[in-house]
Amino acid sequence: MIGKLTGVILDKNPPEILLDVAGIGYEILCPMSSFYAMGDEKQLSLYTHLSIKEDAHTLYGFVSKDEKTLFRELIRVNGIGPKVALAILSHLDIVSLMSAVANEDDILLAKTPGIGKKTAQKLIVELKDRLVKLELSNSSNQVIKPSNNPNISKALSALQALGFKAKEAEKMLSVITDYTLSTEELIRQALKNK
Incomplete structure (x- = not known):
């Protein structure tokens, strides 16, 4: 491996x-988040996962070890292959995926190309526990817990519908400490935090 x-x-x-490693050129598929990083x-340096199929050996690369760990969790879900897992990690960052x-x-997961509502629900069921x-190495990945306020996920979806990227909307909501706010109040506060 x-x-x-x-x-x-x-x-x-x-x-x-x-990637040229000691004179050998490796073709590596990476999520867009790794490209930005x-x-x-x-x-x-890239953490890699080698996928072996009958017709191809494909390398997948990730800037962070946490992304690689999540990638491996995603491909363990029945019906999710490496390319779909790569699409999920390109669409959602680590925090957004774990929060979703x-x-x-x-609904947020289904916005990923190649993921329908049924597949998104299957992902949630299989990945939740x-x-x-x-164990992720980056302790800054604070996930918004559902017990804090169920309106947070609604506000997150609304902000994304307004055109904010998942990471940006997550950051805007993470500043809010009052977990008793309604969805509308959360959106208002988040827009002030922009």
Whole structure:
């Protein structure tokens, strides 16, 4: 198994990069979140997952170990392959994905290309208990718990409907400490925090 690669980026063509490691060029598929984290760096280390099928050996790369861990949890779900898992991680960051599962927000998950409402519900059922037990190395990934306020997930969906990215909406809501607010009040507060 190839667990981590460090080398020089020869070519970027989302979702694929070509990474030169000691003279060997590895084609690696990465989620868009990893592309954003790479920036303009030429030297790069990626945590990798090797998927072996009859017709191909495919490497998937992630800037953070947490992304790789979530990717592996996603592909354990029946019916979710590596490409769909990559699409999910490209659409939602770690915090948004974990919050969507914890808050049973199938609407947000279904906005991912290749994921329908039934698949989103299946993801929630299969991942809910597993993600709670998951040990992520980045302690800054604070997930909004459903017990705090059920209106938070509604406000998050509303902010995304207004055009905010999942990560941005999550950040706007994370500042709010009063968990008794209604959905409308949460949206108003979040817009003030923009």
